[in-house]
Amino acid sequence: MYDLIVVGGGPAGLAAAVKARECGLKKVLIVERSLQLGGILNQCIHNGFGLTYFKEELTGPEYAARFIKQVEGTDIEVRTDTMVLDITPDKTVHMVSPTLGYRAEQTKSIILAMGCRERARGALSIPGTRPAGVYTAGAAQKYVNIDGYMPGRRIVILGSGDIGLIMARRLTLEGAKVLACVELNPYSSGLNRNIVQCLNDFNIPLYLSHTVTNIQGESRVEKVVVSQVDDRTKAPIPGTEIEFECDTLLLSVGLIPENELTRDAGIALDPRTKGAFVYENMETSMPGVFACGNVLHVHDLVDFVTQEAQRAAEAAAEYVLKGQPSRENIIDVRTAGGVTYTVPQQICPENLKDEVRVFFRINRVFGKSEIVAKLGDKEIKVFKKPFMIPGEMQNVSIPAELLAGTHEDLTIEAREVTEPAADNGEVAK
Amino acid sequence: MKELICIVCPRGCHLTVDENNGYAVTGNFCKRGEVYGKAEVTAPVRVVTSTVAIHRASAKTAPDAAGGIEARCPVKTSDAIPKHLVLDAMQQIYAASVDLPVHIGDVVIHGICGTGADLVATKDILA
Ligand SMILES: Cc1cc2nc3c(=O)[nH]c(=O)nc-3n(C[C@H](O)[C@H](O)[C@H](O)COP(=O)(O)OP(=O)(O)OC[C@H]3O[C@@H](n4cnc5c(N)ncnc54)[C@H](O)[C@@H]3O)c2cc1C
Ligand code: SF4
Numbered sequence A: 001m002y003d004l005i006v007v008g009g010g011p012a013g014l015a016a017a018v019k020a021r022e023c024g025l026k027k028v029l030i031v032e033r034s035l036q037l038g039g040i041l042n043q044c045i046h047n048g049f050g051l052t053y054f055k056e057e058l059t060g061p062e063y064a065a066r067f068i069k070q071v072e073g074t075d076i077e078v079r080t081d082t083m084v085l086d087i088t089p090d091k092t093v094h095m096v097s098p099t100l101g102y103r104a105e106q107t108k109s110i111i112l113a114m115g116c117r118e119r120a121r122g123a124l125s126i127p128g129t130r131p132a133g134v135y136t137a138g139a140a141q142k143y144v145n146i147d148g149y150m151p152g153r154r155i156v157i158l159g160s161g162d163i164g165l166i167m168a169r170r171l172t173l174e175g176a177k178v179l180a181c182v183e184l185n186p187y188s189s190g191l192n193r194n195i196v197q198c199l200n201d202f203n204i205p206l207y208l209s210h211t212v213t214n215i216q217g218e219s220r221v222e223k224v225v226v227s228q229v230d231d232r233t234k235a236p237i238p239g240t241e242i243e244f245e246c247d248t249l250l251l252s253v254g255l256i257p258e259n260e261l262t263r264d265a266g267i268a269l270d271p272r273t274k275g276a277f278v279y280e281n282m283e284t285s286m287p288g289v290f291a292c293g294n295v296l297h298v299h300d301l302v303d304f305v306t307q308e309a310q311r312a313a314e315a316a317a318e319y320v321l322k323g324q325p326s327r328e329n330i331i332d333v334r335t336a337g338g339v340t341y342t343v344p345q346q347i348c349p350e351n352l353k354d355e356v357r358v359f360f361r362i363n364r365v366f367g368k369s370e371i372v373a374k375l376g377d378k379e380i381k382v383f384k385k386p387f388m389i390p391g392e393m394q395n396v397s398i399p400a401e402l403l404a405g406t407h408e409d410l411t412i413e414a415r416e417v418t419e420p421a422a423d424n425g426e427v428a429k
Numbered sequence B: 001m002k003e004l005i006c007i008v009c010p011r012g013c014h015l016t017v018d019e020n021n022g023y024a025v026t027g028n029f030c031k032r033g034e035v036y037g038k039a040e041v042t043a044p045v046r047v048v049t050s051t052v053a054i055h056r057a058s059a060k061t062a063p064d065a066a067g068g069i070e071a072r073c074p075v076k077t078s079d080a081i082p083k084h085l086v087l088d089a090m091q092q093i094y095a096a097s098v099d100l101p102v103h104i105g106d107v108v109i110h111g112i113c114g115t116g117a118d119l120v121a122t123k124d125i126l127a
Helices: A011-022 A039-043 A060-072 A137-147 A162-173 A192-202 A260-264 A302-322 B031-042 B083-095
Strands: A002-007 A028-031 A047-049 A077-079 A083-088 A092-097 A101-112 A116-118 A134-136 A154-158 A177-182 A210-216 A223-228 A242-245 A248-251 A255-257 A289-291 A331-336 A339-343 A355-362 A369-375 A378-385 A394-399 A410-416 B002-005 B014-018 B024-026 B049-055 B072-077 B097-099 B107-109 B119-121
Touching: A002 A011, A002 A302, A011 A028, A011 A039, A011 A060, A011 A101, A011 A302, A039 A060, A039 A137, A047 A060, A060 A302, A083 A260, A101 A302, A116 A137, A134 A137, A137 A162, A137 A248, A137 B072, A154 A162, A154 A210, A154 A242, A162 A177, A162 A192, A162 A248, A162 B083, A177 A210, A192 B002, A289 A302, A331 A339, A339 A410, A355 A410, A369 A394, A378 A394, B002 B031, B014 B031, B024 B031, B049 B083, B083 B119
Parallel strands: A002 A028, A002 A101, A028 A077, A101 A289, A134 A248, A154 A177, A154 A248, A331 A410, B049 B097
Antiparallel strands: A083 A092, A092 A101, A116 A255, A210 A223, A223 A242, A339 A355, A355 A394, A369 A378, A369 A410, B002 B014, B014 B024, B049 B072, B072 B119, B107 B119
16 A cells, blocks of 8 residues: 555656655655656756756756656655556556556555646647648657657747747757747737747747638648737638748647546546646545646646645645545635636635645736735735736735635735736737 | 847836947836846857757667657757857757766767857766
8 A cells, every 4th residue: 555646757746756755655656657757847958947946947857857866865666657547536546557567556645747738739620631740849849859850841830838939949940940930819828038039039930919720731731821810809810811831830729737537536627727626735626636737737837836746745645644634614716807717726724834825827918916815805915916927827825814714715816007018928020 | 229028027028229329228127127138239148958869889779659768868058158159059969979878967068169168968868
């Protein structure tokens, strides 16, 4: 019988396992389906990881290595090349690997850290033929950075998320011609830093409020058609078509938490985050099962993934060593004024130690604004934010004493104090 | 006049830098934008990250479909190098390779492009 099984050996799983061991759990197992630990960080060879957690700018593999080394310095068991197939309510984890075959392992607690996968073309329904040469940006990233293959020579990128931007630079440095980066929204969902260093540095044009309206080609992509869209309806505007002769279209159109296991286990999922509903301690609706990292909600900074994983691990250790915390008084966390979701979604005030950190995203660009925490109609705390963009996850920390003894729901509301600069995000077209 | 976007914080102010007026910066919301704008116009630098080929003695060269064993070793410049040297640096990186085992921080190219920065490995790859 294990004390803890961690599903997934990316940054979330690694940090969770190390922390749980530190907190006194003795028998800990990490199950990872690929051949090596590190998760998505293995293919993120660019730098910019760890500024918050390590106060250093590391590349993805370097960030992962710090935690892999910590795991190797302990007696934490690791099974790579092993895929978890099923989790059953009696906390049996069913897994399969070429070396061990099928195994069912019993455990006292489980941490879900399966990460997320990219949205694929099927989710978008672009008209046109179905030639080869359409990849997700992350798949292309793996081909180039790990396998050493180029996906194409003349490239158009749909979506201006960070993965797409990073790949625009990467493919340019490897000798490809990136013709355009095309974004449906009037602002980029990527970080400014990436727009400057990945597009502007190489004079790659960014077409905001545009989308791909046709893909042409027999066996291989030969041309894509890009049209401007109406900012309100998102409908393509006839007569605005631009044609690009290219052999490759990369899609960087979002990530979806990988929660098949979670759903099959009967754990409640939040339709907004596509991850599990969690309490303040990262516990899901199934007692003793916790979630953290990209499988819970999509993160942009790995540093927050690490911290969330550590919180989940502390709670798993408490669950195993001290038993299930009281769930007598549960309050919901509600959203208002442009806040799209929160993690956690539910809080038990009497279980809070010093504070509860609430993570959330907003649905548009906000100028100078206030985040207001309310119990019922009563404002209990106001946080000032100079500026917020949808691409950056926000968080506020609410002191436990403000929630002590309450039975009212907590609301997190975003309020703009001044209008945002109208030109924000309008970058070199 | 040069126009650029400040990357120091997510606000992303649109800066204008006047080369003829002591690199005076306008459009910045805070002081940090002024420092960035001036440096970016006078001496822009970048860290370069890429990969180099791996020499493997055994036949275990084929990358694994499951996403495990790599065919390339990730590398970075140990410091930011002048931006105008980035493409020259890439030419040297294309030609470079490493023998295994390789460890984080191992130098692959000393003083890349005559700068003080080395090209170093960013991953431990033992076999
Ligand atoms: C292209 C890209 C660029 C990024 N750039 C930055 C950046 O510049 N700075 C930054 O701070 N952050 C960046 N991030 C974000 C950061 O890398 C992620 O937030 C972080 O890696 C998420 O960690 P994770 O452990 O939750 O997920 P992952 O790293 O995805 O790990 C999940 C692991 O679970 C395994 N798994 C899944 N299902 C199973 C199963 N059934 N059985 C066994 N194992 C399973 C997977 O194989 C994988 O190894 C980037 C992300 C991407 C994708
Ligand atoms: S000038 Fe200041 S406020 Fe504006 S983007 Fe730069 S750091 Fe942020």
